Amino acid sequence: MHSMCQNVACLMPTVDSHHIELISKTLEIVEALRDSPDGLSLQQLAGQTGQVKSSIHRILRSLARHGYIDQDTRGAAYRLGVQFLVLAKGVRAASNLVELAQPHSRKLMATFNESTYIAVLRGGRGVFVDVQETRRDLRLIGPLGAQVQFHTTAAGKAMAAFFPEEKRRAVLRHLQAAAMGPRTSVEPERIEREWEVVRRVGYAVNDEKTIAGAVFVAGPVFDSVDLICGSISIGVPKSRYSGELRKRIIAALKECCGRINGALKAVEYIHENSFEDEGSRNASTAVRPMTADDIPAGLALCRASRWNQIEDDWRVFLESPGSGCFVAENERGVLGTAAFLRYDKLAWIALMLVDARERGSGAGTQLLEHVLAQLRDEGAAGLDATPAGEPLYRRHGFVKAHRLLRMKSKADRPRFKAGGAARPMAQADLPQVFARDREIFGADRSWLLQALFRRAPQCAWISTEGYCFGRPGHLYTQIGPIVAEREAGARDLASHSLFAQHGRPCVIDAPDSAPGWLSWLESAGFIEERPFIRMHRGAGAKPLSPRVYGIAGPEFG
Structure with a gap:
C-alpha cells in the first residue's frame, strides 16, 4: 500500500504579495453583516470596521444594486441580501470531499x-483517493486507488x-484475516477494542503493522450530517518519528x-456510500x-x-x-419507521426514521x-x-x-401587523379552500386540511388572496400550507397566523x-435552520406552484 523511495528535492515556500484594498474593505463589511443577522447601521459598520462612512456607503450601494445588500427603508439597518444564498448554492453544487479536503x-x-x-468510503470500502507527497529524500508514498484495510x-x-454497530459487525464477519505483517491483529x-480506543481518543495509529519502518497517524472525516465518510492520514518514516513529533x-x-468537517457542513455535503454493497443488510x-401501540x-x-x-401526526397516517x-425492529425493539399517505392522485x-445506532444497517x-x-x-409518489x-x-x-428551506423564529407580535385583508377561517370556508x-x-x-x-x-386564516393553516408540534408550531396569489397576500396571511403564536x-x-x-421572513426574525429536497417518482406529480409560500411540512407535502 505504501513504500519507501529516495528522491532529492527542496520545498520552497511561496508568498503572494498581491493585495486589492477595495476587495478587503468589501469583505470586512460583508463579514460584519454576516455576524449581525438583524443588520447594522452605517455608524455601526464604521465602528466595527474602522472604515470611513462615505466609503462604506459607496460599497453598500454597489452591493445593493446587485442584490447582495438589503435595506427596508432609507436610514434603516443594512443586512445581507438573498443573492448570497444564490452564491452559496453554487458552492454547494460544485463541492466534493476531495476538493474541500485537499x-x-x-x-x-x-x-x-x-x-x-485522503481516503474515502466508496461502496462500503475505503479507498485512497489523494496523496500529497513530501519532497524529502526519504519519504512514504501511497498509490492512488489502493484499498484501505479497516x-x-x-x-x-x-x-x-x-x-454503525451493525456495519462494524459485518466488517468483522467478512474480514479477510490474512496477516499483512508480523504485528497485524x-x-x-482485539480489533473491536482498537476501534473503541479510536472512538475515545479521536485518532488512529499504525506503528509498523503494515510496513516495517513506517508509522501512520489518521483522523476521521464526517459529512454534514455527522456520518463517517473518510479519513486524513500522515506517514512518517520510523527513523524521524518521536514522542514529541507524535504529540x-x-x-x-x-x-x-x-x-x-466544518467545510463539509458549510456546503451541506452528504456523502453517498452504501454499506449494503458488502452484504451488510441485517437479517435479524x-x-x-x-x-397505535407503536x-x-x-x-x-x-x-x-x-x-x-406529536401523537396526532402519527395518528393521521394510521x-x-x-x-x-x-416499523423495523430487532431484538432490541423498534429501530425505524416509515409512513405513507394516499392522496387521490x-x-x-x-x-422515514432510523435509530442513529442502526444507520447503515439496511x-x-x-x-x-x-x-x-x-x-x-x-x-406518482412524492x-x-x-x-x-x-x-x-x-x-x-x-x-x-425543488429545494425547500426551513425558516425558524420565535413569533414576536411587534414584528407582525394585525391588519390587512385576512380573517379567521370558518368551517363554511373549507369547501372553497379544498377546491x-x-x-x-x-x-x-381535503381530509388533511x-x-x-x-x-x-x-x-x-383566509383572504381573497389565499389561505393559511398551521399545527402545534413538540418543538414549534408549523405554519403551512401558505397559499396566495401574490407575495403581499402571503405576508398578510402569515402575519395573522404568527401574531396568534406570540412567544412560541x-x-x-x-x-x-x-x-x-425569504427576505421578508429574515426581516421578521426568521433564520434558515435546514434544507429539504422535494423529490418525485413516476409520472403525474405536479411541480410546486409559485403560489405556495409554505408547505404543510415534510410529513404532509
Missing part, C-alpha cells in the same frame, strides 16, 4: 514536510471505528480534520405494519432526531383511508421498499427528503424537483425560489 491535507503536509493521504491501517481504523475482539502531529491532525431486522416508539425516534411530530406505517412518503432501505411495494399501483436521506431515495428512482388546494397541490387532501383546521383553528417558536418550510419572500 487544501487542508496539503497544509498538513507542508507543516511537517511528510506525505499526507483493521490494520490507520486510515481504515479511523473510519471503521465510527461505522486479526482477532475480532504535534495528533494536535495538527485533529485541527485539520475539524476544519474539513423484521418489518411489520405499525399499530406510537410511543415512533415518538422516541422523533425526539432522538429532534423532529417535531387512521387515514388507504394510508399506513411500518399522489402517494406521499414520510416519517433498515432504511427495507422500510422504503415495504412502502414502495404498498404503492406499486400508484401513478416526499420531502433531508440531505442525509436524499441518496437513498435517488437509488430508488426519486428525482429532485383551490386541489388545483394548486395537484391532488385532493380538515384535520389541520380542527387541531389549530387559531392558525387558519414557529417554522415555515418555504421554497428557495422566492427570494423576496
Whole structure:
C-alpha cells in the first residue's frame, strides 16, 4: 500500500504579495453583516470596521444594486441580501470531499514536510483517493486507488471505528484475516477494542503493522450530517518519528480534520456510500405494519432526531383511508419507521426514521421498499427528503424537483401587523379552500386540511388572496400550507397566523425560489435552520406552484 523511495528535492515556500484594498474593505463589511443577522447601521459598520462612512456607503450601494445588500427603508439597518444564498448554492453544487479536503491535507503536509493521504468510503470500502507527497529524500508514498484495510491501517481504523454497530459487525464477519505483517491483529475482539480506543481518543495509529519502518497517524472525516465518510492520514518514516513529533502531529491532525468537517457542513455535503454493497443488510431486522401501540416508539425516534411530530401526526397516517406505517425492529425493539399517505392522485412518503445506532444497517432501505411495494399501483409518489436521506431515495428512482428551506423564529407580535385583508377561517370556508388546494397541490387532501383546521383553528386564516393553516408540534408550531396569489397576500396571511403564536417558536418550510419572500421572513426574525429536497417518482406529480409560500411540512407535502 505504501513504500519507501529516495528522491532529492527542496520545498520552497511561496508568498503572494498581491493585495486589492477595495476587495478587503468589501469583505470586512460583508463579514460584519454576516455576524449581525438583524443588520447594522452605517455608524455601526464604521465602528466595527474602522472604515470611513462615505466609503462604506459607496460599497453598500454597489452591493445593493446587485442584490447582495438589503435595506427596508432609507436610514434603516443594512443586512445581507438573498443573492448570497444564490452564491452559496453554487458552492454547494460544485463541492466534493476531495476538493474541500485537499487544501487542508496539503497544509498538513507542508507543516511537517511528510506525505499526507485522503481516503474515502466508496461502496462500503475505503479507498485512497489523494496523496500529497513530501519532497524529502526519504519519504512514504501511497498509490492512488489502493484499498484501505479497516483493521490494520490507520486510515481504515479511523473510519471503521465510527461505522454503525451493525456495519462494524459485518466488517468483522467478512474480514479477510490474512496477516499483512508480523504485528497485524486479526482477532475480532482485539480489533473491536482498537476501534473503541479510536472512538475515545479521536485518532488512529499504525506503528509498523503494515510496513516495517513506517508509522501512520489518521483522523476521521464526517459529512454534514455527522456520518463517517473518510479519513486524513500522515506517514512518517520510523527513523524521524518521536514522542514529541507524535504529540504535534495528533494536535495538527485533529485541527485539520475539524476544519474539513466544518467545510463539509458549510456546503451541506452528504456523502453517498452504501454499506449494503458488502452484504451488510441485517437479517435479524423484521418489518411489520405499525399499530397505535407503536406510537410511543415512533415518538422516541422523533425526539432522538429532534423532529417535531406529536401523537396526532402519527395518528393521521394510521387512521387515514388507504394510508399506513411500518416499523423495523430487532431484538432490541423498534429501530425505524416509515409512513405513507394516499392522496387521490399522489402517494406521499414520510416519517422515514432510523435509530442513529442502526444507520447503515439496511433498515432504511427495507422500510422504503415495504412502502414502495404498498404503492406499486400508484401513478406518482412524492416526499420531502433531508440531505442525509436524499441518496437513498435517488437509488430508488426519486428525482429532485425543488429545494425547500426551513425558516425558524420565535413569533414576536411587534414584528407582525394585525391588519390587512385576512380573517379567521370558518368551517363554511373549507369547501372553497379544498377546491383551490386541489388545483394548486395537484391532488385532493381535503381530509388533511380538515384535520389541520380542527387541531389549530387559531392558525387558519383566509383572504381573497389565499389561505393559511398551521399545527402545534413538540418543538414549534408549523405554519403551512401558505397559499396566495401574490407575495403581499402571503405576508398578510402569515402575519395573522404568527401574531396568534406570540412567544412560541414557529417554522415555515418555504421554497428557495422566492427570494423576496425569504427576505421578508429574515426581516421578521426568521433564520434558515435546514434544507429539504422535494423529490418525485413516476409520472403525474405536479411541480410546486409559485403560489405556495409554505408547505404543510415534510410529513404532509
